Amino acid sequence: MIKLFWNTGNQIKPSSNDPNKEDVFDHMWGTYHEKNSDKWIYYILDKVKYKIIQSEKDLEIDDILIIVDSSIEKKSDLYARLRIICSKIFLIHLGDEAGSHDVLPIYANCNFVWRAFCSNKYFNNEKVVCLPIGFKSGIVLNKKNIRKYKWAFIGTPHKSSRHDLLFQLSDIKPSYTHKTAEFNKKIIEVDEMSEILSSTEFIPCPNGYVHPETYRLYESLECECIPIVENTYKYYERLFPNNPFLKVDKWLEAKSIIKKFGDKQIEQKREECKSWWHNYKNQLQESIKYKINL
Amino acid sequence: MKENKFVIIDKLIKENKIDEAQLELSRMGTEFHKNAEYLYLRSKVFYINKLYYLAIDTLLIALEFKQNDKIYNLIAEIYDVLGNKELNKKLLNSKTRLIAVNSLKDELSGIYRKKH
Numbered sequence: 173m174i175k176l177f178w179n180t181g182n183q184i185k186p187s188s189n190d191p192n193k194e195d196v197f198d199h200m201w202g203t204y205h206e207k208n209s210d211k212w213i214y215y216i217l218d219k220v221k222y223k224i225i226q227s228e229k230d231l232e233i234d235d236i237l238i239i240v241d242s243s244i245e246k247k248s249d250l251y252a253r254l255r256i257i258c259s260k261i262f263l264i265h266l267g268d269e270a271g272s273h274d275v276l277p278i279y280a281n282c283n284f285v286w287r288a289f290c291s292n293k294y295f296n297n298e299k300v301v302c303l304p305i306g307f308k309s310g311i312v313l314n315k316k317n318i319r320k321y322k323w324a325f326i327g328t329p330h331k332s333s334r335h336d337l338l339f340q341l342s343d344i345k346p347s348y349t350h351k352t353a354e355f356n357k358k359i360i361e362v363d364e365m366s367e368i369l370s371s372t373e374f375i376p377c378p379n380g381y382v383h384p385e386t387y388r389l390y391e392s393l394e395c396e397c398i399p400i401v402e403n404t405y406k407y408y409e410r411l412f413p414n415n416p417f418l419k420v421d422k423w424l425e426a427k428s429i430i431k432k433f434g435d436k437q438i439e440q441k442r443e444e445c446k447s448w449w450h451n452y453k454n455q456l457q458e459s460i461k462y463k464i465n466l
Numbered sequence: 467m468k469e470n471k472f473v474i475i476d477k478l479i480k481e482n483k484i485d486e487a488q489l490e491l492s493r494m495g496t497e498f499h500k501n502a503e504y505l506y507l508r509s510k511v512f513y514i515n516k517l518y519y520l521a522i523d524t525l526l527i528a529l530e531f532k533q534n535d536k537i538y539n540l541i542a543e544i545y546d547v548l549g550n551k552e553l554n555k556k557l558l559n560s561k562t563r564l565i566a567v568n569s570l571k572d573e574l575s576g577i578y579r580k581k582h
Binding site: 330 | 516517518519520522523526547548549550570573574575576577
């Protein structure tokens with residue numbers, strides 16, 4: 173039987189509240205994924221038939237396991253046990269944005285791994301592929317909305333790219349901005365976020381804090397906006413060859429794109445992005461189903 | 467010894483041998499991550515590769531370790547390319563550049579700052 177075990181919440185209990193401590197960081201992200209990545213992961217597994225289990229105790233000999241996990245470098249004993257019980261292990265590895273841990277010993281226990289945050293360390297590894305980090309659970313398109321905002325930015329201006337983005341686009345109106353001091357702190361709720369995204373034409377998607385990938389891209393695609401991504405190391409061209417996103421080296425270029433695009437061009441580009449995302453998600457579901465049922 | 471290494475890398479950059487310079491920089495250990503000259507050279511490579519924001523972030527960190535004209539001038543040059551003329555002017559003026567950089571850093575929560 174194929175069983176799914178969501179294990180990101182299973183972390184070492186933090187010994188303090190200091191967010192710079194690794195145990196606090198791991199616990200925070202484990203909880204974050206449980207709450208905010210579930211819709212995306214269940215969506216990509218939609219074509220696979222499985223039973224959800226709550227604990228490794230619910231496993232029986234020769235079960236096929238799909239495990240969704242984070243901070244796996246601390247869980248080598250668990251994976252060694254799972255290897256003994258299960259006939260196959262498919263890991264969906266969330267987190268590890270910096271790619272700084274040696275997770276290959278854990279991957280060695282698995283038949284196949286989908287990992288978020290692509291890293292060139294695994295490009296030549298035949299049983300590891302990149303998985304888009306996806307959108308935050310609860311982000312949905314409101315089809316009734318009119319696209320009243322030209323652009324919107326919701327997030328933390330932690331580095332110079334985001335600062336420049338806000339500077340460059342500030343005179344393009346109407347727009348919506350909500351700046352937060354820290355990731356996931358004093359945020360707006362997903363319902364409101366869905367409303368804003370569904371009312372916006374262009375979403376600038378600056379790089380994430382460590383890695384180029386950002387949830388914002390997938391949230392904008394879910395809400396049928398036009399994403400404008402940073403072209404750093406041609407990351408998105410390599411992750412999604414022939415994608416239709418608008419790409420810039422500097423936000424000044426985004427300014428002129430937004431100003432130049434007329435209604436017809438916006439509609440055309442939006443349709444292109446919408447159709448691409450729909451097809452991509454479908455292909456992803458099929459490829460996961462194929463790999464698990466092989 | 468390490469000063470020699472920096473001279474060699476700077477020469478490679480000037481000769482437009484960017485990949486070689488990049489390789490030399492990546493071979494240097496983590497002990498250089500708080501070295502202003504190393505960070506400056508990394509920024510130059512980022513800038514040449516059109517990775518403007520990585521270059522600025524790295525230069526802002528370099529200023530935490532050493533106040534240096536060439537660091538301010540390179541940040542100013544990049545802001546000119548980005549189209550922020552006001553910041554470019556403030557950064558080129560020795561009387562206003564420190565305030566401009568500190569004000570910028572105050573807005574950016576993700577840039578490393580030494581505890582004073």
